Amino acid sequence: MSKLKFAVGVDLGGTSIKVGVVSKEGKIEKKISVDTLADGGPDIVIHQIKKGIDLVLDKYEKQVVGIGIGSPGVVAAKKGMVEHPPNLPGWEKVPLGKIIEKAYKIDTFVENDANAAAVGELIFGAGKGLENFIMVTLGTGVGSGLIINGxxxxxxxxxxxxxGHITIDYKGPQCNCGNIGCVETYVGNNYMVERVSGELGSHPESKIFELLDNNLGQLSPKIICDAANSGDQYAKSVVVETGRYLGYGLASVVNLLDISKIIIGGGVAGFGKLLFDSIQDTIKERTLKSLKERVEVLPAKLKNEAGILGASALVFYQS
Amino acid sequence: MSKLKFAVGVDLGGTSIKVGVVSKEGKIEKKISVDTLADGGPDIVIHQIKKGIDLVLDKYEKQVVGIGIGSPGVVAAKKGMVEHPPNLPGWEKVPLGKIIEKAYKIDTFVENDANAAAVGELIFGAGKGLENFIMVTLGTGVGSGLIINGxxxxxxxxxxxxxGHITIDYKGPQCNCGNIGCVETYVGNNYMVERVSGELGSHPESKIFELLDNNLGQLSPKIICDAANSGDQYAKSVVVETGRYLGYGLASVVNLLDISKIIIGGGVAGFGKLLFDSIQDTIKERTLKSLKERVEVLPAKLKNEAGILGASALVFYQS
Incomplete structure (x- = not known):
């Protein structure tokens, strides 16, 4: 009788840390969320990570074959070194992988969260069985992970x-990263909200006003999505436009890498079919002949628990 | 005593086919050029390729370990199938690799010419010892080959x-490929000549006029380069601008792939230091912090014979 094997997945975010025990089939057996307490600096955050792991390990400890961590920032994977994560003040370079591995004596794998999301789709989601794909995570930023030859x-x-930092207009808006006209400056949450705030005045008929109860400070991609779903023409045009901007950037990637499958996840992916069609149409319009027919834009399969599942997938991916 | 081993390199172009016998050290022992006779269609062109190979094989035949072919178009490498090469009318899909291998009973490797150039730099040139680099070939088009993990x-x-088909301005000029604002529409030879033709009227002091003998039809990147080298301010600004456009596209690639070494070859690379500095400065301006310090733009080492050497390198790369 084969013994059940589990992984612990840790989704390290700027405000909360989500931790779960996940089976090889991608079932979350147990999960918990603790505050990151990011302002406390690395030691406090690491203490919180351990607290989360302790809370889920419990009776699963002997069956856990590894711990996977999805972290913001650049991660030097072999050493599990997290470098300059945004939203985690005081972290320069922290050997998070080594610290956790030493504490639990369990193999530990750390990856950037966009990369973990790609591995999550590869092992448990829409990327299962695909040799090559681009996994795009839409949110405050626009991240992506590339799966090449499996x-x-x-x-x-x-x-x-x-x-997110591919330029689609070299004379475009300034991006926080220092570059100009990055995809993120068109479709990142904050930029999108800013753009819509500026344009709303010209669309007095838009249902967005109702949904906002006239409090413009509440504007969010979710509100734009709700308005679009209720048939609001202006909101729908914003969704289509967002898809076009993403499509401009992705067409460049598809032309460069000859990769035809694109998986989209993250909050804005909730824009649904309208967004996906717009992205796919734009890419097809703009890629080379041999690619046009092959290009396919797919929704991510992992939704709310994508963070925990992606992190735990790092374990099953390695073993 | 180790026997000397040679490869035959075939550089298949739209007007001429260059064929050479090349040693493992990258020395061309013998070379020849025959007309492509492209208008004759695949059979005639293949006849010409064989003519070229026959002319160089001669006394080297027993020491030749493989034949490498750099071809325009997309090449499905495992089968050596050449698909839709521009400038070779009547070619849809031609199993060039199989045809040549069968005729000579010598292992034959076919690659797209931009990819062959990358392998050429990897085996014989500026990419020797590098694990990752982007090889850019500037000419009528803008091609590139990616070396990843060697x-x-x-x-x-x-x-x-x-x-060449990465977009740097989604509202930019129409490209022949169907896309808009491609790098190629800013720096491809024909586009560059067209742009300069349009602007020259505003620069009556430019030395380009002298070099052209007032015959605008003679305008070429070479003339612009000569004018820049003789100190002409307008021509220099064109070179710097060309570097900036290339830099915009390359910054996107560097951000996407986390590859920091870029090798530039092809005719326009003759623009020299002014061009290289402009490319490198632009990339550094526009890439993420951790990449800025690492980015390096290098001139290709293989010059006039890059085509033959790149094609022959395909053989040594495989073995």
């Missing part, structure tokens, strides 16, 4: 996959 | 490396 492509230092 | 990255069908 493996996570990390680049020279683990920083690969910055789809 | 290997040629081909993509799903062998079409990878289309740096």
């Amino acid at each position: 493996k996570l492509y990390r680049g020279e230092t683990g920083a690969a996959g910055e789809l | 290997k040629l990255y081909r993509g799903e069908t062998g079409a990878a490396g289309e740096l």
Whole structure:
């Protein structure tokens, strides 16, 4: 009788840390969320990570074959070294992998969260069985992970996959990263909200006003999505436009890498079919002939628990 | 005593086919050029390729360990199938590798010419010892080959490396490929000549006029280069601008792939230091922090004979 094997998945975020015990089939057996307490600096955050792991390990301890951690920032994977994560003040370089592995004496794998999401889709989700795909995570930023020949492509230092910082207009808006006209400056949550705030005045008929109860400070991608789903023309045009901007960047990636499958996840992916069609149509419009027919834009399968599942997938991916 | 081993390199172009016998050290022992006679269709062109190979094989035949062919178009490498090469009318899909291998009973390797150039630099040139680099070939088009983990990255069908068809302005000029604002529409030879033709009227002091003998039809990147080298301010600004456009596209690639070494070859690379500095500065301006310090733009080492050497390198790369 084969023994059940589990992985612990840790989704390290700026405000909360989600931890779960996950089976090889991608079933979450137990999960918990603890506060990150990011302002406390690395020691406090690591203490919180351990607290979360302790809380889920419990009776599963002997069956846990590894711990996977999805972290913001650049991660030098072999050493599990987390470098300059945004939203975690005081972290310069922290050997998170080594620290956790030493504490629990369980193999530990750390990856950047966008890369973990790609491995999550590869092992448990829409990327199962695909040799090559680009996994795009839409949120405050626009991250991506590249699966090439069935493996996570990390680049020279683990920083690969910055789809958000591909330029689609070299004279475009300034991005926080220092570059100009990055995809992120068109479709990142904050930029999108800012753009819509500026345009709303010209669309007095938009249902967005109702949903906002006239409090513009509440504007979010979720509100735009709800308005679009209720048939609001302006909100729908924002969703289509967002898909087009993403499509401009992705067409470049598809032309460069000759990879035809794209999986989209993260909050804005909730924009649904309208968004997906817009992305796919734009890519097809703009890629080379031999690619047009092959290009396919797929929704991520892992939804709310993508963070925990992606992190735990790092364990099953390695073993 | 180790026997000397040679490869035959075939550089298949739209007007001429260059064929050479090359040693493992990258020395061309013998070379020849025959007309492509492209208008005759595949059979005539293949006849010409064989004519070229026959002319160089001669006394080397027993020491030749393989034949490498650099071809335009997309090449499905495992089968040596050449698909839709531009400038070779009547070619849809031609199993060039199989045909040549059968005729000579010598292992034959066919690759797209931009990929062959990358392998050429990897085996004989500026990419020797590098694990990862992007090889850019500037000419009528803008091609590139990607070396990742010491290997040629081909993509799903062998079409990878289309740096020329990365968009740097989604509202930019229409490209022949169907896309908009591609790098190629800013720096490809024809586009560059067209742009300069349009602007020259505003630069009556430019030395380009002298060099052209007032015959605008003679305008070429070479003339612009000569004018820049003689100190012409306008021509210099064109070179710097060309570097900036290339830099915009390359910054996206560097951010996406976390690859920091870029090798530039092809005719326009003759623009020299002014061009290279402009490319490198632009990339550094626009890439993420951790990459800025590592980015390096290098001139290709293989010059006039890059085509033959790249094709022959395909043989030594495989064995």
